Amino acid sequence: MIKPFVATALAAVLSGSPALAQTIYPIDRAEILAGARFDFKVEFPDRVDPSKLKVTVNGEDFAAAFGQPGTFVEREDGKDQSALTLRGVTLTRPGNVTVEVSDGTRSRTVAWTVYNTGPRKAKNVILFIGDGLSPAHRTAARLLSKGIAEGKSLGKLAIDHMPHMALVATAGSDSIITDSANAASAYATGHKTAVNAMGVYADRTANPFDDPRVETIASLAKRRHGMGIGIVTNTEVEDATPAAMVTHTRRRAAYDEIVEQLFAAKPDVLMGGGAANFLPQTAPGSKRKDDVDYVARFRDAGYSVATTKTELDAVNARSDTRKLLGLFATGNMDGALDRKFLKGGDVKKFPDQPDLTEQVQTALNILSKNDAGFFLMVESGMIDKYAHLLDMERAVYDTIMLDNAVSLARKWAQARGEDTLILVLADHNHPNSLVGTISDDMSTTPNVPLRERVGTYDKAGFPNYPAPDADGYPSRVDVSRRLAIFSASLPDHYETFRPKLDNPNEPSVKGDAPGTFKINEKYKDVPGAVLRFGNLPAMMGASVHSGEDVILTAVGPGSERIHGSMDNTDVFRIMADALGLAAAGQ
Numbered sequence: 001m002i003k004p005f006v007a008t009a010l011a012a013v014l015s016g017s018p019a020l021a022q023t024i025y026p027i028d029r030a031e032i033l034a035g036a037r038f039d040f041k042v043e044f045p046d047r048v049d050p051s052k053l054k055v056t057v058n059g060e061d062f063a064a065a066f067g068q069p070g071t072f073v074e075r076e077d078g079k080d081q082s083a084l085t086l087r088g089v090t091l092t093r094p095g096n097v098t099v100e101v102s103d104g105t106r107s108r109t110v111a112w113t114v115y116n117t118g119p120r121k122a123k124n125v126i127l128f129i130g131d132g133l134s135p136a137h138r139t140a141a142r143l144l145s146k147g148i149a150e151g152k153s154l155g156k157l158a159i160d161h162m163p164h165m166a167l168v169a170t171a172g173s174d175s176i177i178t179d180s181a182n183a184a185s186a187y188a189t190g191h192k193t194a195v196n197a198m199g200v201y202a203d204r205t206a207n208p209f210d211d212p213r214v215e216t217i218a219s220l221a222k223r224r225h226g227m228g229i230g231i232v233t234n235t236e237v238e239d240a241t242p243a244a245m246v247t248h249t250r251r252r253a254a255y256d257e258i259v260e261q262l263f264a265a266k267p268d269v270l271m272g273g274g275a276a277n278f279l280p281q282t283a284p285g286s287k288r289k290d291d292v293d294y295v296a297r298f299r300d301a302g303y304s305v306a307t308t309k310t311e312l313d314a315v316n317a318r319s320d321t322r323k324l325l326g327l328f329a330t331g332n333m334d335g336a337l338d339r340k341f342l343k344g345g346d347v348k349k350f351p352d353q354p355d356l357t358e359q360v361q362t363a364l365n366i367l368s369k370n371d372a373g374f375f376l377m378v379e380s381g382m383i384d385k386y387a388h389l390l391d392m393e394r395a396v397y398d399t400i401m402l403d404n405a406v407s408l409a410r411k412w413a414q415a416r417g418e419d420t421l422i423l424v425l426a427d428h429n430h431p432n433s434l435v436g437t438i439s440d441d442m443s444t445t446p447n448v449p450l451r452e453r454v455g456t457y458d459k460a461g462f463p464n465y466p467a468p469d470a471d472g473y474p475s476r477v478d479v480s481r482r483l484a485i486f487s488a489s490l491p492d493h494y495e496t497f498r499p500k501l502d503n504p505n506e507p508s509v510k511g512d513a514p515g516t517f518k519i520n521e522k523y524k525d526v527p528g529a530v531l532r533f534g535n536l537p538a539m540m541g542a543s544v545h546s547g548e549d550v551i552l553t554a555v556g557p558g559s560e561r562i563h564g565s566m567d568n569t570d571v572f573r574i575m576a577d578a579l580g581l582a583a584a585g586q
Contacts, residue, residue: 035583039212052104120580121557132384133426145472158407162553183427184244190572199248208251228374235381236274271326431488431546436460450528517541
């Protein structure tokens with residue numbers, strides 16, 4: 001039998017948190033860019049006498065080390081828990097840093113590494129993020145857009161042609177499984193954080209906007225070099241990945257406040273969906289809880305505004321456009337399969353949406369007018385949304401669209417003499433696997449259930465999608481031998497083994513109890529449908545992320561540092577080094 005004290009200590013070790021010790025932000029083993037701004041915070045487990053408090057940085061009193069005394073709160077959030085916070089501090093001397101905290105009774109030590117960068121190598125950085133992009137998506141995109149014969153691909157994706165590659169680990173500070181918020185935040189800041197958090201360390205306070213901040217690469221690029229900033233997505237611009245480039249909150253769902261922060265940050269180019277939280281609450285389609293019109297605010301701040309592809313083309317044709325807000329749907333934009341072929345989703349409501357490639361071309365045209373260079377993040381975000389819904393065809397078509405955007409950027413960079421670092425990767429994985437093909441030729445075997453039509457190994461053969469068009473898209477997905485891509489994480493649902501040609505898939509709907517989901521009966525009577533019991537809790541109505549490493553491919557100045565196994569925070573470091581963003585002292 002384990003004695004109570006030993007059991008408590010063992011539990012603390014297993015949980016990764018010391019019992020009755022202080023919590024220090026930035027966390028242990030944080031890597032900090034020299035000159036980057038961050039908030040320093042110590043959270044004490046109970047009320048502390050400030051006269052007994054001792055905080056040192058490499059043996060020096062914290063106030064002297066950081067150049068400010070900070071704020072001591074004896075009872076944080078009205079509880080018997082004290083805290084010490086310093087906002088916007090920097091460390092400019094590269095090397096190892098030891099932070100020691102003592103309240104006279106207990107003590108805690110964390111170690112940081114402050115790192116320098118060399119001289120600037122790249123004029124521009126373009127970060128492509130395929131949200132939830134799995135290896136199965138990449139392989140399927142190659143098969144559909146390039147074709148295959150006798151086991152050899154008939155062509156390669158643009159992302160296949162990049163010379164440098166690495167596997168990137170994605171775990172967050174609180175879990176082995178990340179979400180898009182803390183994953184994108186790691187890329188944008190070089191710091192780990194918790195699920196749902198962006199640009200902050202998630203602290204214990206009730207306020208989701210007072211957490212310790214860390215500076216983003218967008219802020220650094222603008223502050224250090226005067227560079228242009230672009231954010232392009234086909235999800236809502238307030239969604240986690242685009243928002244993480246410039247905003248700070250531990251609550252990714254706080255769209256109204258995120259829009260306020262987007263306006264405060266004022267990226268030169270901001271494009272995607274999500275108009276609902278820019279419009280005053282009295283406007284049709286608005287989701288704001290106040291009467292502020294952020295479209296008008298952006299326009300008053302000198303931004304051109306585009307809400308359709310036609311308007312985007314007009315803005316792009318003007319040589320004097322230097323700032324652009326593009327909002328092409330109230331919610332997420334529609335994916336390539338619906339826009340180009342099926343006309344499902346919200347295409348009837350928003351029939352004139354631009355393609356991601358058109359958004360990227362416009363962003364490049366505008367941002368390249370800045371002689372100081374630019375940082376541009378481009379997200380093909382609906383890959384993730386469709387993967388959650390087990391809608392594999394739509395996810396694959398949006399992977400092809402991402403590759404087309406990468407190809408466009410590669411050609412643009414080559415024409416300029418390769419002064420641009422281009423990186424392509426996922427923020428996290430989805431547990432999808434390509435296991436073979438599905439034979440749906442009822443004329444030859446009319447009585448065989450669809451489940452028995454899943455061909456594996458030699459029975460898989462090759463799919464028979466029609467030849468792709470000039471953009472790499474086959475005109476049909478409902479062919480007689482199509483790819484079989486399945487997810488390892490499942491809600492209860494009816495598996496139809498067929499693509500959804502009317503609208504994106506909905507495997508489940510809201511359940512009777514709050515926060516639960518149940519099977520969508522819509523597919524119950526589809527011929528060949530199979531009731532599949534899931535492996536997720538009832539609170540999960542869709543597939544979930546997985547923890548495998550993601551693939552990073554890159555080209556351009558600074559990409560030679562990419563190889564082997566890396567952490568997601570290293571992606572920030574690669575970009576910061578290529579742009580020479582450190583402000584190191586001696």
